[in-house]
Each structure stands twice: as C-alpha cells, then as structure tokens.
Amino acid sequence: MFTGIVEEAGTVEEIVDSEGGRRLRIRTDGLSDFAHGESISVGGVCLTVEEFGSDWFTAFTATETLEKTTLDEVREGDRVNLERALPADGRLDGHIVQGHVDTTTEVRDVEAVGEDWTYTFALPEDHEQYVAQKGSITLDGVSLTVAAVDDSAGEFSVAVVPTTYDLTTLGEREPGDSVNVEVDVLAKYVERLNDY
The missing domain is CATH 2.40.30.20 (Elongation Factor Tu (Ef-tu); domain 3)
Incomplete structure (x- = not known):
C-alpha cells in the first residue's frame, strides 16, 4: 500500500x-x-x-x-x-493508494493561478462515478484532491501546489499528455456494498 x-x-x-x-x-x-x-x-x-x-x-x-x-x-x-510502500507504522499523509492503476486519462488544460496550478483532466471513461468533488484521486502516483467536477464537459480539475509541481512529474505534463489514474478504493467498496 x-x-x-x-x-x-x-x-x-x-x-x-x-x-x-x-x-x-x-x-x-x-x-x-x-x-x-x-x-x-x-x-x-x-x-x-x-x-x-x-x-x-x-x-x-x-x-x-x-x-x-x-x-x-x-x-x-x-x-x-x-x-x-508504506510501512505498517508509517504516516498516512495522502490517502490509501494501492498502486493498482484503473485506467488512464488525458490532460486537457494547465493554468497557473497565483502560486498554484489548476490542472483539468478528462473524466476517465467508465470510472466517472468514482470522481467526486473534494474526493481523493491518484494521478501518476500523486495523491490529489478533486477541486471540481463538470459532468457536462466530461472533465474534472485538481489544484497543484508548488511543492507537488516542482517535485513530481506533474510539472512536466501538458494538454494532450496521458496520466495514470487510480480512483479511491473506498468509493469502489461503497459502490459494491450498494449492490447488495
């Protein structure tokens, strides 16, 4: 994990x-x-x-x-x-990430906003239901919080702070690039429980 x-x-x-x-x-x-x-x-x-x-x-x-x-x-x-991998006695600073990539999606826009950046991505096909505003999502291994979801446009956005921008590969991503997506595993379990 x-x-x-x-x-x-x-x-x-x-x-x-x-x-x-x-x-x-x-x-x-x-x-x-x-x-x-x-x-x-x-x-x-x-x-x-x-x-x-x-x-x-x-x-x-x-x-x-x-x-x-x-x-x-x-x-x-x-x-x-x-x-x-997280040691059993380690700090969970991000969220629970399995490293089991669900799919990929495309960067649609990157915009500097003050000292931060707003990244907009296409909602990942067949995984839209797991992307929720203020929910967690993993992109290229980075734990991020979903800032907004626009179902009509088929996209979602995240805010990227300077440290994340500088220390990860997100700072290199441009519109048209693909990124790995792992949706929040807790959302999957909630959906599965609702099937019963």
Missing part, C-alpha cells in the same frame, strides 16, 4: 522490451537501500524491485500493465514518480 506522497522523480535509464512485457532500469537520487522483491510505486503503478544498486533498481512490467497504464509510453530519459 502507498499514500500518494511521491518521494522522488527517478529517471528511466534503460528499457528492455520483450514478448512478455518491459523491464525498466530507474536511477534515483535520494532513494537507496532497496531490497529484492519489495514493492515500489513507479508513476502510480505498483512494481516489484528485481535487481538494484546504491542508486538504481530494475522492475518488470507485464503486458497487461502496459496495456492499462502509461508505462508503455515511457522512454529512456523520462522521469517517473517514485514512492516506497
């Missing part, structure tokens, strides 16, 4: 594609002491550390993951948001 509080934006150093998926080698500046088999969120996708050194690790992405996330679009030199 994760919190959506990105620790660092690492750099994709090497990509090896194969019939079964894609292996990424990611360099980090601040993260270290990796362990074989540990979970790490890469752009919001829960992956497993395979090999590692003092400032890098590799992780494999299966074909299904590539089909449902933006990791199939990542190129060498791109930055990706990184977060280690």
Whole structure:
C-alpha cells in the first residue's frame, strides 16, 4: 500500500522490451537501500524491485500493465514518480493508494493561478462515478484532491501546489499528455456494498 506522497522523480535509464512485457532500469537520487522483491510505486503503478544498486533498481512490467497504464509510453530519459510502500507504522499523509492503476486519462488544460496550478483532466471513461468533488484521486502516483467536477464537459480539475509541481512529474505534463489514474478504493467498496 502507498499514500500518494511521491518521494522522488527517478529517471528511466534503460528499457528492455520483450514478448512478455518491459523491464525498466530507474536511477534515483535520494532513494537507496532497496531490497529484492519489495514493492515500489513507479508513476502510480505498483512494481516489484528485481535487481538494484546504491542508486538504481530494475522492475518488470507485464503486458497487461502496459496495456492499462502509461508505462508503455515511457522512454529512456523520462522521469517517473517514485514512492516506497508504506510501512505498517508509517504516516498516512495522502490517502490509501494501492498502486493498482484503473485506467488512464488525458490532460486537457494547465493554468497557473497565483502560486498554484489548476490542472483539468478528462473524466476517465467508465470510472466517472468514482470522481467526486473534494474526493481523493491518484494521478501518476500523486495523491490529489478533486477541486471540481463538470459532468457536462466530461472533465474534472485538481489544484497543484508548488511543492507537488516542482517535485513530481506533474510539472512536466501538458494538454494532450496521458496520466495514470487510480480512483479511491473506498468509493469502489461503497459502490459494491450498494449492490447488495
């Protein structure tokens, strides 16, 4: 489990594609002491550390993951948001994030508002019901609060503060770019309970 509080934006150093998926080698500046088999969120996708050194690790992405996330679009030199799994006694600063990306969506607009930025995204197809004003959503592994939902326009917006803009890859996103979306798992459970 994760919190959506990105620790660092690492750099994709090497990509090896194969019939079964894609292996990424990611360099980090601040993260270290990796362990074989540990979970790490890469752009919001829960992956497993395979090999590692003092400032890098590799992780494999299966074909299904590539089909449902933006990791199939990542190129060498791109930055990706990184977060280690939450320890049992850790602080839950963001919200409950599983690293199980539901879908992707498109950036529609980015607007500077004072010191902050307002990002507008297309409502993710077949997941619109999980996007609620003042609710939580994870975009590229970043825990965010939905500022507004416009069902008639098919879009929603979030406010991005300077720290998030500077320390994550959201500051690099432009209209037309795709981002990974994980909706709030609690909303899914509420919907499921209402089925009974």
